[in-house]
Amino acid sequence: MKVLVVIPAYNEELTIGSVVALSMRYGDVLVVDDGSTDRTTQIAQAVGATVIRHEQNRGKAEALKRGFEYALSRDYDIVVTLDADGQHNPDEIPHLIEPIVKDEADLVIGSRYLNGSKKKIPLYRRLGLWVLNKGTKLATNIEVDSQSGFRAMNRKTLKTLNLDSNGYSIETDMIVKAKEINIRLKEVPITVRYDVPNKHKKNPISHGFSVLSDLVGLIGYKRPLLLFGMLSFLSFVVAGFLAYWGLEPYSKTGRVFLTQLIGAGIFTIIGIQLFIAGLTLNVLAKMVRE
Template sequence: MKNNTLIILPAYNEELTIGSVVALAKKFGDVLVVDDGSFDRTSQIARESGAIVLRHEVNKGKGCALKTGFKYALSKGYDIVVCLDSDGQHNPDEIPLLLDPIVKGEADLVIGSRYLNESKKEIPIYRRLGLWVLNTMTRMAASVEVDSQSGFRAMNRKALESLDLSSDGYAIETDMIVQASERGIRLMEVPITVRYDVPNKHKKNPLTHGFGVLSDIVSLIGYKRPLLLFSILGMMSFSIAGILFFWALKPYYTEGRVYLTQIIGAGIFTIIGIQLFVAGLTLNVLAKMVRE
């Protein structure tokens, strides 16, 4: 099975860790490093460590790097693809944990989860909150509860050929789960360990990075399940309208008057809520027509 397995490492400025990750991963299959526009020695060290290297001349995003790797895997006839991060957070020695359900024919897509063992206790507080939000949004989009942002995952050729991924950034991991749930791809989680004391762990601001991923996932939900998204927005609008109505009428029982500004605001938010529901219904019909 080793000769039929490709391990894909998307990498951006990971010269400090890429060599050791490649060396450990080589035990379980061929290693492909997709250098996503690094300006350090990532490509050189990866190649010297025994990896196949494909390089983007400019940084295009993790999603683009993975899609480059998937395209290569399909063209070379690999049966199984494993994805893991290049920064040392994931332990390549745990690759067999992800391969086992696929080899046994129990799953098509296997995700390494931080929530199935004690690893969740190691997650920093700010990450826990962010992951909870992103996992919740993914559950809304795909109706499955998994560690949606785990970059440590494996899939067989059936899954690889079934997926038509559109995301270019980190939302590709949610995109993969949504499509798997829609296309009958069998999904399974296995417990993994994750390290957070790695070099370059804050290459991006956690807040802006989290909001960026959330924005991409919301857009994905809007495309896949518009009625759900617009219903949530509509309920939020109606809730604001209810609060304003209460605020406007509260002085009526004590002073015999109402706040006109709040009444107008409540009416506006009520109209917005109705329009959001109508838009969701319309887009839901259009989305079904496009899929059919």
């Protein structure tokens, strides 16, 4: 089978050479230079990779989609994606493509949670990943390492996934779309390094909130009753707290806090409206799917 390793890269001159060299042992290598201002392109070409360059930074999603288009146009059977910063070990590529070669899966995700390597993940990352993984499970009923960029997929997956996400939410988008079209998904264990030169291209907090906001939108689209039901429940909790606060002094003084009781009434109305909206959107979502 023809294998293409797609490596999205942005200002990775310190690591791109070794990542490309190791990856070339397992297939052709395409580096999508997403607007780097350093020598990423020159080093990748010198080592032997094919390079597609964006003149401006467009984000990881656009870089990967450009790589997928290239793979389809060149009739590759399997595409592997991995990060350019050295976090992933290219020598583990055979483990990712094996389930595809054996026709056991269409999309394979390298998981940090299957071999105990999650213990090496910094605490703040572990917390963020837990939130994003649970959010992905709410949207898809699939529990995987949803943010892992080390993946392999066959040509069928490339042709049928209609990816329309931006930035780093493309990893979650793949899982959502794969669930929709019954793509066979499997995880295999991988190791990840965090002592790499360029740890963060983007502030990890803003990155996490960006992905989370996209994920909340997906949950609202796929399972609106769940999302609006949760928001409705929170509104009722706030209403209950305000009602207790407003009525608590009545037994002692015979007086109540009118402002808090008005607030309780407002949040009760909001909770009812959110629940009705969730029911309505849930019916519409089912009609659209059918």
